[in-house]
Amino acid sequence: MIAKIERDSGRFRQIIRGKIKKELKKYIVRGELIGRKGKDLISIPLPQLDIPTFRYGHQGRAGVGQGEGEEGTPLAPGPVEHGEGAGEMPGDHILEVDITLEELAKLLGEELELPNIEPRGKKHITSQKEKYTGISHAGPESLRHFKRTYKEALKRQLISGSYDYKNPRIVPIREDKRYRSWDVTKEPESNAVIIYMMDVSGSMGDEQKDIVRIESFWIDTWLRSQYEGIETRYIIHDAVAREVDRETFYHTRESGGTKISSAYQLCSQLINKEYSPEDWNIYPFHFSDGDNWGGGDTKICIEVLEKYLLPKINLFCYGQVESPYGSGEFKRDLDYYFSDWENLVTSHIPDREGVYDSIKQFLGKGK
Amino acid sequence: MNLTAELESLKAEIEEYAASYGLNFFPIVFQILDFDQMNEVASYGGFPTRYPHWRFGMEYENLQKSYTYGLQKIYEMVVNNDPCYAYLLECNNIVDQKIVMTHVYAHSDFFKNNQWFQYTNRKMMDEIANHATRVIKYIEKEGQDVVEDFIDCCLSLENLIDYHSPFIQRKEKKSKYDFQEEEPGETVKKLRSKDYMDSFINPKEFLEEQKKRLEEEKVRKKKFPDEPEKCVLTFLIENAPLEKWQQDILSIIKEESYYFAPQGQTKIMNEGWATYWHSKIMTEKCLRDPELIDYADHHAGTLGMRPGRINPYKIGVELFRDIEDRWNKGRFGKEYEECDNLIQRKNWDKKLGLGQQKSFEVRKIYNDIGFIDTFLTEDFCRDQKLFTYQYNEKTNTYEIASRDFREIKIQLLFSLTNLGQPFIYVIDGNYENRGEIYLKHKHEGIDLKLDYAQATLANIYKIWERPVHIETIVAEKGKLFTFDGKKHDKHDIKIG
Structure with missing residues (x-):
C-alpha cells in the first residue's frame, strides 16, 4: 500500500509538471527559499499552487513587525511578480537558508538535472605542482x-x-x-574562462539586465563547481564593444545602436591573446534582446562565430532576453545557420521565471 | 509509536506539575513519530488522515524540502480533541521532549477552557476520518478528477464563513407550519392637517417619495436571503443546485473550516499561553542542571524575532507576562491611566497579587482581537519594539512605516479582523429575479486582488450554475464584476 501522503504529493507533482489539470498551471507561484551568500540572495524554487480566494490586493501589503530600525528601513524585498500584486506578507513564502556555493551548485544540479561537465582536452593540459x-x-x-x-x-x-x-x-x-x-x-588541470557579453543598447532595460544578472550568477555557480580555476571577463557592446569590469557590466546603459559582431570580434581577440584553447575551457555567453543592426552585421557575426569562435571553445550560449523593443530576429538567424553545431546553444528568456529553463538549456548538454 | 518508559514517567511528572498550577486540560495522548511521519501528519493539519487532495501533498513536499535544507523542523503539534493528540519527534533529546510536553499541556488547557473553542467538535479525530471515508467513496463513484475539481472549487470559498455564527442565533428558526398571513400593505400616512393646509403639510412630492420608499421596502422584504448572509458556504449548501455528494463535500469543507477557525482567531493567545507555561514549568520544576543550556537555546529559538513578521509566541508570552505583572501591581484602572507622574508610574505597585487570576480569566474569555485591543499598551509597544511596515512600490521592498502606537494597534487589529480576509456577503440569491447570485464586498479601505476575485467568481459559478456578481470598490470607484459562465464583465456602479 502506498502511504496516503505519497498519493497526495504524487498528484501535486503531476499538476506542477502540467501533466494533469492544466487549468491550475496559472496559479503556480514560485515560492522561494532564499539564501544569502555575501550580498547575493540565493533563491531555490519551491513551487506552490495557490487556490484563488477573495483576498486583499497589493494595498494590503502592510503589517506589524518587531525589531530594530528607523522609519524607512527596508525589511525584505518585495515579491517578484507580474501584474496585480499578490497579497502575501513578506516572509510568507520566503524561507531563508544559509548555504555554501558548493551546496548551492549541487542543489542547482539536482533541481535542473544538469549533467557533470566533461572538460575538453583534459589529458593534454598539465601543470607542475x-x-x-x-x-x-x-x-x-x-x-x-x-x-x-x-x-x-x-x-x-x-x-x-x-x-x-x-x-x-x-x-x-x-x-x-x-x-x-x-x-x-605533473597534474592534469582544467581551467575555464567565462566570457560574458551583453548588449547594453537602449532597448535593454533594467529588468532585462536583472535577468542577465540572475542567470549569470547561476552559470557562474555551476561552472565554478565544475572547474578549479575560473576566470570571468566581461564585454559590453552597443555599436562598438569594450571590455569592462563586473560592476560596469551590469550597470551600464548606452543608447546607441547594436552591432553584435563588434562583441564577437573582441571576444575572439581576447581568446587569441590570452586563452589558448589548448590550455583553457572557454565559455562565451552572450545576452541581448535579439535586435541587431541591419546592413549585414548578422552575416559578419555568423562568419566570426563559424571561423574563429566555435572551433576554439567548449560552448557558446546565446540568451535572448525578451524586451518590449527587441525583434528577436537574431536567435532565429543563429538557430538557422548553426543547427548542425553541437557547441552553440540558444535560449529564449521571456521573464525571470524563464531563467531556470534557460540555464537548463545552456548547461544541460554537459559540455 | 507509543511512549517509551522514560517518556511515560516524564509525562506523569509533567501532568502533575501542570495540574498543580491550576491548568485544566483534556487527557493527552502522545505519539512518537519520525520525521517523515511528522511531516505527513503536519501536512494533514495534525490528523493522521484526511480526504485525498493535492494540497496536502504540496504541504508535505514543502515541509520535506525545508527540512532537507535545514530550514525548519516541526517540534510540536497538538490536536484540539478530547482526548488531545500530540506528537513528539523521535530523535529529539529529552529536554526538547520536556518542553514540548509542557507546551502541549498548556495548549490542551486553552482548547478546553477558552470560550471561542466551546462549540468546536471535540471528537474531530473521528469526524475527519469519516470525512475522508466519505470523500473516498465519492471518488470511487464519480471519479477522481471530478471530485477533486469540485473540492478545488469549495476550497476557493473556504474562507467565506461567518466566524461568529456558532455563538449567535442569526435568524429565527422557522417552522414550516408557521404560515404568515400576507400583511396588508402599509400605506403612506398623512400628517393631520386642515384641508386648506394639506398641500403644504403633506406636499405631493413628499407623499410620492414615501410611497416609493414603501414599495422599495416591500421588494427588499421579498429578497432572499432576508438579511445579507456572511456565511456564503451555508447559503450555497442550502440553495445551490447541488447533487447529494457535492452538497456533502461542501458541508465537509465548511465543517472543517469552522473547526479550524478558532485556532486562527487565537493564534497569539494560544501560543503565548503555551509558551508562558512551558517556561514556567520548565524553570520552576522540570529542568535539570545539565539541560539548562539546551533549554535556553531552544526557548530563545522559539521566541526569536524576525523583522517583517510578528512572532505570535513572542508577542503572546510577553503580553501574558505584562498582564500578570500589571494585575499583580495594580497597574490598571482609571487612577493608573490618569497618572502622568512618570516616577510614580514607574514605581506603581499596589501589591494586589491578582496577576495569575487575571491571566486565567483572559485565557477564558478573549480571542486575539480582544486580547490585543484590551491589553496592548503604548509602553508594551515601545518595550517590544513593534512597528508597522508597508510596501514601497518604488523600491520594491517592505519598509518600516511607523512606530506610532495608534497606527500599530490599528494595523494589528486590522490584520486580525476576520482573520485578515475581506468581508463578503450574499446580498441576493435571486438578483433581477433571474436566479443570479449577488455578492457584496464590504470595503474596508483595501481593494480585492482582482484576478483572484474573478477566478473565485468563476468557481462560485460552477457551484451556483447561474451568473454571479460581486459588488466592490476599485480605486475608490464602485464596480460590479460579473461572470456568466462564458466571460467576465465589469460595470461601474454607484456606491451608496
Missing part, C-alpha cells in the same frame, strides 16, 4: 626538520657515548641534519 614527499640529507636551513634532526643527533650521541644524562645537551652536527624534500608532479 610541488609537494613535500620525503626527507633528504641536504637542503636549505629553512626546511630543516627539527624533530628528525634532533632524533638523529640523540642517536649518534648515545651510540658514541657522548650523551650525558646529567647534562642532556644535544648538539647536532652536519650529518644529523635532515631536511624536507619535495617532488615535482
Whole structure:
C-alpha cells in the first residue's frame, strides 16, 4: 500500500509538471527559499499552487513587525511578480537558508538535472605542482626538520657515548641534519574562462539586465563547481564593444545602436591573446534582446562565430532576453545557420521565471 | 509509536506539575513519530488522515524540502480533541521532549477552557476520518478528477464563513407550519392637517417619495436571503443546485473550516499561553542542571524575532507576562491611566497579587482581537519594539512605516479582523429575479486582488450554475464584476 501522503504529493507533482489539470498551471507561484551568500540572495524554487480566494490586493501589503530600525528601513524585498500584486506578507513564502556555493551548485544540479561537465582536452593540459614527499640529507636551513634532526643527533650521541644524562645537551652536527624534500608532479588541470557579453543598447532595460544578472550568477555557480580555476571577463557592446569590469557590466546603459559582431570580434581577440584553447575551457555567453543592426552585421557575426569562435571553445550560449523593443530576429538567424553545431546553444528568456529553463538549456548538454 | 518508559514517567511528572498550577486540560495522548511521519501528519493539519487532495501533498513536499535544507523542523503539534493528540519527534533529546510536553499541556488547557473553542467538535479525530471515508467513496463513484475539481472549487470559498455564527442565533428558526398571513400593505400616512393646509403639510412630492420608499421596502422584504448572509458556504449548501455528494463535500469543507477557525482567531493567545507555561514549568520544576543550556537555546529559538513578521509566541508570552505583572501591581484602572507622574508610574505597585487570576480569566474569555485591543499598551509597544511596515512600490521592498502606537494597534487589529480576509456577503440569491447570485464586498479601505476575485467568481459559478456578481470598490470607484459562465464583465456602479 502506498502511504496516503505519497498519493497526495504524487498528484501535486503531476499538476506542477502540467501533466494533469492544466487549468491550475496559472496559479503556480514560485515560492522561494532564499539564501544569502555575501550580498547575493540565493533563491531555490519551491513551487506552490495557490487556490484563488477573495483576498486583499497589493494595498494590503502592510503589517506589524518587531525589531530594530528607523522609519524607512527596508525589511525584505518585495515579491517578484507580474501584474496585480499578490497579497502575501513578506516572509510568507520566503524561507531563508544559509548555504555554501558548493551546496548551492549541487542543489542547482539536482533541481535542473544538469549533467557533470566533461572538460575538453583534459589529458593534454598539465601543470607542475610541488609537494613535500620525503626527507633528504641536504637542503636549505629553512626546511630543516627539527624533530628528525634532533632524533638523529640523540642517536649518534648515545651510540658514541657522548650523551650525558646529567647534562642532556644535544648538539647536532652536519650529518644529523635532515631536511624536507619535495617532488615535482605533473597534474592534469582544467581551467575555464567565462566570457560574458551583453548588449547594453537602449532597448535593454533594467529588468532585462536583472535577468542577465540572475542567470549569470547561476552559470557562474555551476561552472565554478565544475572547474578549479575560473576566470570571468566581461564585454559590453552597443555599436562598438569594450571590455569592462563586473560592476560596469551590469550597470551600464548606452543608447546607441547594436552591432553584435563588434562583441564577437573582441571576444575572439581576447581568446587569441590570452586563452589558448589548448590550455583553457572557454565559455562565451552572450545576452541581448535579439535586435541587431541591419546592413549585414548578422552575416559578419555568423562568419566570426563559424571561423574563429566555435572551433576554439567548449560552448557558446546565446540568451535572448525578451524586451518590449527587441525583434528577436537574431536567435532565429543563429538557430538557422548553426543547427548542425553541437557547441552553440540558444535560449529564449521571456521573464525571470524563464531563467531556470534557460540555464537548463545552456548547461544541460554537459559540455 | 507509543511512549517509551522514560517518556511515560516524564509525562506523569509533567501532568502533575501542570495540574498543580491550576491548568485544566483534556487527557493527552502522545505519539512518537519520525520525521517523515511528522511531516505527513503536519501536512494533514495534525490528523493522521484526511480526504485525498493535492494540497496536502504540496504541504508535505514543502515541509520535506525545508527540512532537507535545514530550514525548519516541526517540534510540536497538538490536536484540539478530547482526548488531545500530540506528537513528539523521535530523535529529539529529552529536554526538547520536556518542553514540548509542557507546551502541549498548556495548549490542551486553552482548547478546553477558552470560550471561542466551546462549540468546536471535540471528537474531530473521528469526524475527519469519516470525512475522508466519505470523500473516498465519492471518488470511487464519480471519479477522481471530478471530485477533486469540485473540492478545488469549495476550497476557493473556504474562507467565506461567518466566524461568529456558532455563538449567535442569526435568524429565527422557522417552522414550516408557521404560515404568515400576507400583511396588508402599509400605506403612506398623512400628517393631520386642515384641508386648506394639506398641500403644504403633506406636499405631493413628499407623499410620492414615501410611497416609493414603501414599495422599495416591500421588494427588499421579498429578497432572499432576508438579511445579507456572511456565511456564503451555508447559503450555497442550502440553495445551490447541488447533487447529494457535492452538497456533502461542501458541508465537509465548511465543517472543517469552522473547526479550524478558532485556532486562527487565537493564534497569539494560544501560543503565548503555551509558551508562558512551558517556561514556567520548565524553570520552576522540570529542568535539570545539565539541560539548562539546551533549554535556553531552544526557548530563545522559539521566541526569536524576525523583522517583517510578528512572532505570535513572542508577542503572546510577553503580553501574558505584562498582564500578570500589571494585575499583580495594580497597574490598571482609571487612577493608573490618569497618572502622568512618570516616577510614580514607574514605581506603581499596589501589591494586589491578582496577576495569575487575571491571566486565567483572559485565557477564558478573549480571542486575539480582544486580547490585543484590551491589553496592548503604548509602553508594551515601545518595550517590544513593534512597528508597522508597508510596501514601497518604488523600491520594491517592505519598509518600516511607523512606530506610532495608534497606527500599530490599528494595523494589528486590522490584520486580525476576520482573520485578515475581506468581508463578503450574499446580498441576493435571486438578483433581477433571474436566479443570479449577488455578492457584496464590504470595503474596508483595501481593494480585492482582482484576478483572484474573478477566478473565485468563476468557481462560485460552477457551484451556483447561474451568473454571479460581486459588488466592490476599485480605486475608490464602485464596480460590479460579473461572470456568466462564458466571460467576465465589469460595470461601474454607484456606491451608496
